[in-house]
Amino acid sequence: MSLPQRLFTPNIEHNPLHWMGIWTPQGWRVNPKRWGQAQCLTKWLSGDGRTTFFPEALRDPHTGRIGWADDLHVTDDPLTDGGIYPCDPRVEYPAGRPRWAISHTLLCYPVADHTLQTHEYTWDLEHGHLQTHFRRQVALELARTDCHTGRTVTVAHTPISTVIEGNVCYHQCNSAVRGVWGRADKSGPNYYTRRVCELLSMHNGVYVTTPYAPVVQCYGLYLTDPADPLGEVFDPESLACVDPERLQREMRVPLDAPKLGMIRLPAREMWSNIYGRVIELPNATEGDIPVSYVDQLAERIGARFIIGEVGYAATASFDGDRGAMGYVPAFDFNDNGEIDAEDLEFLRANVGRRVRYNLYLDAYFGGDWLSTYYCVEPEHRPGTPLIADYEFGGGYDAAAGRIYLLETPGPDQPVWVEYHYDAPAEAGENNIAVHLYREENR
Numbered sequence: 251m252s253l254p255q256r257l258f259t260p261n262i263e264h265n266p267l268h269w270m271g272i273w274t275p276q277g278w279r280v281n282p283k284r285w286g287q288a289q290c291l292t293k294w295l296s297g298d299g300r301t302t303f304f305p306e307a308l309r310d311p312h313t314g315r316i317g318w319a320d321d322l323h324v325t326d327d328p329l330t331d332g333g334i335y336p337c338d339p340r341v342e343y344p345a346g347r348p349r350w351a352i353s354h355t356l357l358c359y360p361v362a363d364h365t366l367q368t369h370e371y372t373w374d375l376e377h378g379h380l381q382t383h384f385r386r387q388v389a390l391e392l393a394r395t396d397c398h399t400g401r402t403v404t405v406a407h408t409p410i411s412t413v414i415e416g417n418v419c420y421h422q423c424n425s426a427v428r429g430v431w432g433r434a435d436k437s438g439p440n441y442y443t444r445r446v447c448e449l450l451s452m453h454n455g456v457y458v459t460t461p462y463a464p465v466v467q468c469y470g471l472y473l474t475d476p477a478d479p480l481g482e483v484f485d486p487e488s489l490a491c492v493d494p495e496r497l498q499r500e501m502r503v504p505l506d507a508p509k510l511g512m513i514r515l516p517a518r519e520m521w522s523n524i525y526g527r528v529i530e531l532p533n534a535t536e537g538d539i540p541v542s543y544v545d546q547l548a549e550r551i552g553a554r555f556i557i558g559e560v561g562y563a564a565t566a567s568f569d570g571d572r573g574a575m576g577y578v579p580a581f582d583f584n585d586n587g588e589i590d591a592e593d594l595e596f597l598r599a600n601v602g603r604r605v606r607y608n609l610y611l612d613a614y615f616g617g618d619w620l621s622t623y624y625c626v627e628p629e630h631r632p633g634t635p636l637i638a639d640y641e642f643g644g645g646y647d648a649a650a651g652r653i654y655l656l657e658t659p660g661p662d663q664p665v666w667v668e669y670h671y672d673a674p675a676e677a678g679e680n681n682i683a684v685h686l687y688r689e690e691n692r
Contacts, residue, residue, distance in 0.1 A: 264524070270336055272417075279416075285324075288688060288689045290685050290687055291687070292685050293311060293683075294684070296681060297343075297677055299674055299677045302382045302674045303381050306378045308378035308684065310686065322337045322687070324337060329349060331352070331355065332568045337687040337689075338373075338417075339685065339686055340685040342684075343675055345681050348558045348559065349566065350370075351367035354568065355563040356614055358560035360587060361466075362614035363616070365415055365617055366413075366424045366425055366426055370385055372419050375417075386670065387668075388669055389668055390434065391405060391666065391667045393430075394662055396662070400660045400663060402652050402653065403655065403667060404652050405653065408648070408650070410672075411648070411670040421648055423643070423645045424616070426669055427466070427643055427646050427668075427670075428669060430655060431665060433666065441655045441658055441665065446641075446642065447490070447638070447639045448489050451635060452635075454630035455627035455628065456625055458619065458638060459618055460638065460642070463645075464643055465620065465640055466641045468641075469610070469639040469641070470504070470511060470608045471608065471613070471622050472636065472639075474637060479500065480635070482496070503605075508610075509583055510608075511608030511611075512608045513543060513607060515624070517533050518532075519531075525628075535607060537604070537605070539600055540601070547597055550578070553588070560578075581593055581597075615640075622636075643656075
């Protein structure tokens with residue numbers, strides 16, 4: 251079966267509080283959320299360092315049936331925040347690592363790629379087979395550019411991770427490759443990525459699609475103002491920023507430190523027909539960095555990013571507020587994975603600085619789309635102009651382990667690579683937990 255060329259078109263046509271939308275090879279499957287009760291049944295699988303396919307692993311061991319209902323949502327489900335996601339099978343590896351990386355937990359990842367982190371497996375709805383795609387990060391691997399053009403690098407571990415969306419693994423690129431550098435300390439130019447700042451038009455009230463892909467990191471999303479000199483700062487044809495100095499000086503977009511704009515902005519209330527209630531929309535485009543922001547960072551000194559131990563996963567609870575404690579990327583100004591004294595001093599030095607609010611606060615991205623925390627258009631009509639500051643990569647051939655560079659140090663040169671690949675579970679007794687759901691009274 252051929253899959254659609256566009257792997258994910260972010261869209262909101264129904265109230266997301268009451269409807270669930272999942273992308274499938276046939277397009278969007280949207281169904282009303284059915285709330286109820288379910289008993290979680292846990293099965294155990296054992297890795298052997300080779301196996302990624304587990305036949306009939308998702309069948310109920312007592313009845314042999316595939317018993318879950320994927321439209322059911324459970325508010326107190328410990329494996330998803332507030333029942334946002336339905337009762338699909340959950341696979342936990344290594345066993346004991348809390349909470350899979352979705353919704354409010356994913357927002358506390360330094361690189362919040364929805365297509366890389368959300369699922370690490372797919373399943374067969376008819377037979378109950380399980381196919382794992384456990385992501386493994388290689389923080390530093392020595393390789394060499396090819397000896398002809400120097401514009402490719404082949405890595406040792408394959409397949410390089412690709413997109414999983416809606417229970418389908420697409421052989422399309424995402425942020426799995428983070429960079430290729432000429433030095434072991436990853437200093438100097440990143441030959442794989444390029445950072446761009448563009449004036450884009452939003453797809454709806456939350457998502458914006460990007461002309462370049464795959465997205466590797468998002469730094470900032472900023473609303474525009476009628477008084478902005480957009481025609482002078484952005485090229486009218488390419489929409490690329492042609493005067494970054496003016497963008498930062500006059501429009502106060504903090505290109506030098508985008509996280510300074512990640513402040514809770516003032517909001518206004520407006521009725522939304524799609525949500526069926528009053529929602530909050532941004533009420534300003536810029537503001538001053540407050541002293542209280544320093545206090546919020548100080549409370550988090552020492553917090554580090556650890557997979558499964560950030561966001562609401564850190565406490566295995568969800569209260570629906572915006573204040574998950576622990577590590578949050580908005581306070582990690584030096585991007586070292588820890589909120590430390592250096593971050594605190596940097597923020598103190600910038601208190602009172604006027605910046606444009608960065609709507610990428612508490613948001614995430616996909617292969618060719620970015621998202622905002624605040625809804626900027628109550629009925630999700632397209633067209634809102636938005637300034638996007640993001641990084642994209644040259645892409646890769648996942649099966650061959652071949653990475654394509656946007657720049658090169660030359661043919662047959664040593665380089666250091668950071669990337670993710672899909673690995674089988676390591677050998678171990680019962681080191682894979684599979685959580686299935688039996689719906690009560692059904």
